[in-house]
Every structure is written in C-alpha cells, then in structure tokens.
Amino acid sequence: MPSPEPLHPTAAPGENAILLHACCGPCSIMSVQRLRDLGLAPTLFFYNPNIHPLSEYLRRREGLLAVAQRMDTPVIFADEATDSGHPAESGPAAAHPGPWLAAMAELGAGMDDMKQRCPKCYDLRFVVAARVARSLGFARFTSTLLYSRYQNRKAILAAGERHAGPDLAFLPEDFRPGLLEGVRLSKEWGIYRQQYCGCLLSEYERYKRLLEQDKPAVNT
Template identity: 65%
Template sequence: MPENAMPGPSVAENAILLHACCGPCSITCILRLRDMGFAPTLYSHNPNIHPLMEYLRRRDGLLAVAQRLDVPVILPDQDDPTQAAPDSWLAAMSPLGPAVADMARRCPVCYDLRLAHTAQAARALGFPRFSSTLLYSKYQNHEAIIAAGERHAGPGLDFVPEDFRPGWDEGIRLSKEWEIYRQPYCGCLLSEHDRYRKKVRLRA
C-alpha cells in the first residue's frame, strides 16, 4: 500500500493502529503483533522530534521499514503539514515551566500527547485497538506509556500494552542490516541536550 494509505470504511477485526516513532523501533513491534494475530497499520505522529531534518530522517526510516515489511502507514503531516511542527509539543510542555528539564516530568506529558492523537485517529478510522512502538524501548517509562494509552482507550477502543522489549536486540540487528537510519537521541531538543551535554565542558 502507498504511504499515507487510509483504511476503508471498515477495518478488519484484527486491525491495530500502531503509533510509530521511527523505523528501528517499529521492526520487531510489527513482527510481534503479527505473531499475535494482529494486522498493524503504522501511524506517525511525533511533534516531539526536533529539528525538522531529524524528524524527516526518522520518518523516511519508518517508510523504509513499512515498505520492506509491507505494512500500511498513515502520515498525518501529508494532509496537514503543521503536524510536523513542534507547536503542539511546545504547548504541552509550557505548563511545566522550568520542570521541563526533568525528563521524569516531561516524558509522560509527551507520551500522553502522542497517544491521545493516535487514539483519536483510531476512533475516526474505525480501528478497534491501538498501541505504540514506545513500548519497545528499554529507555522509556513503560508504566507512564501504558497509563497514557489506557487513559485514552475506552468503549470500542482498546489499548494493547504489549511489552516489545524482548525484541530489542533483534530490532537493532535488523535495522543495521537493512541500513535504516538509527537516531542518536530520543527526539526532543532537551533529550538531545541530555545526550550530549558532557561535550559542553572545555578540555584543557
């Protein structure tokens, strides 16, 4: 199916809308969901990823994985380019004030923003369930991700809290073998700062 493929008026009973942050994190999530009997469609809504060229590199990597594994992918930014802008993420972070520097405070807000959008899309498109590739990472707060997913689930829409971490090593291996872009930090500028802040110190 082409990128930005939209499901028909009715989707299969085993359909699942999988929020996807990037290509490498998606590989074994897709394979695991298929093993569970689900038919995943990828949904890329990630206004937390900065700067824009980084966003595009990750989106291209996701599309490469989708093509290789023959998975439909929905790109909200194709119909609405503002979906690629950081505005909604910045607005969500603003109430935190200086506490935004604390990843323990900002990450749950970020999860909630993206999963709320995914749940809204799932309902609009008729998907009976949704999940997220965020549950693949060993570095994310799984309890907060699951809480956000369950918060936005409800009648007619289930959240699938599958622990995709057992596929971590295989996902790394395949992403390297397939030459999929592998990001060096989580996504936002603050996480990029956390990743590289040691380099700020001048060396004698």
C-alpha cells in the first residue's frame, strides 16, 4: 500500500496561525485540539534529532503523520524540506543525531543529569522551530512537549522564551489537562506510543533496570 501523502501548508499563515513543534503523534492530538479550542490554526512541525535510533524516529514520524491526517492538520517534516541555507537541519540530515550528540558532548559527564541535558535538547529543537516559524511568517509557536507530564515544563518555557522575540511569540499553553483523552484517542486510533523519551540516554534509563533485576550470581 503506498504511504499516504503528508499535508503541507499551501498558503501564507493566517492571523490565527501557530507553528506547533511536535515530538510525536500521541502528544499532538490534544495539543492540536486545545489550540483549535483557543481559536488558533496549528501547523505541525517535526524536527527531533534527539530521537534514537532512526527506526524509532521513523515510527514516531509515521504516528505524527497519521494524527495530522486524522485531524486534517498541515504538517511540515524538516527531514523532507529543502533548505540550502541550513542543510544540516533539512532533508534526511534533519534526522541525524549529530546536533544532539554535539550538545551532549559539551556537557561531558553532566549529560547523565536530565536537569542539564534536557534544556539543551529543547534548545536545539526550538532554535530550528523558531527559525522555520519566522521564515514562513508565523507570529507564534509552541510545542507538544508541553503536553507531557514527564518533561521539564519550566525548562521548556524558558527555552521557548529564549527563542521568541518581538516578531515571534512563544505560547506557554498547558496541554496536560488533555492527557487522559489523548491517551484514549491515540490507542483508539492505533497511533504508535513510545516507551522512552527519545534519546539513547533516556532509552538506557528506561531499560537499565532489566540489568539490575535478574542479576546472575557471580562467584568470586
């Protein structure tokens, strides 16, 4: 079966338009709904070089596309955009983990501390989301990261403010009240639901207990 075509914005953003940085399908459902309830018209934007490995990235990408189509919402995938001014952030290179690895390398051992690594991870995604929002003429942006109860909300809001400016507002909306309904709908629609935040370190933290349990006895 051929893959469904993604939906793209076809016109300049209207007055009520908002670019919604999206991390995955499940987090997007109620974020889109809430923005619409506020009278806004969201366009989804997927740029997440923090999702590893690539097979996981592709599953989340597919889930987002399914949500966009179900909800008739335009979606932009950085990994299929052409931007000669930013080749590392467009086309297939947009899925390369290099920017995330570089941000973590700056932290050294501090990368194991989520209070240090997650703000850098938000920054590297928001810098691109804000640039794309400005280049397409959006007056505001926000992120589905504000739907998750596991994310560092304070750090997300601070990152949003860092990348906003007089020409681009960051909307600090709290999408968490839609959490249960979002879970219900994502299950009903068969949208892929991930088991860890995204990066290799979060995957390690999610599954390391499997090594801690069932430890074989070692005789010394």
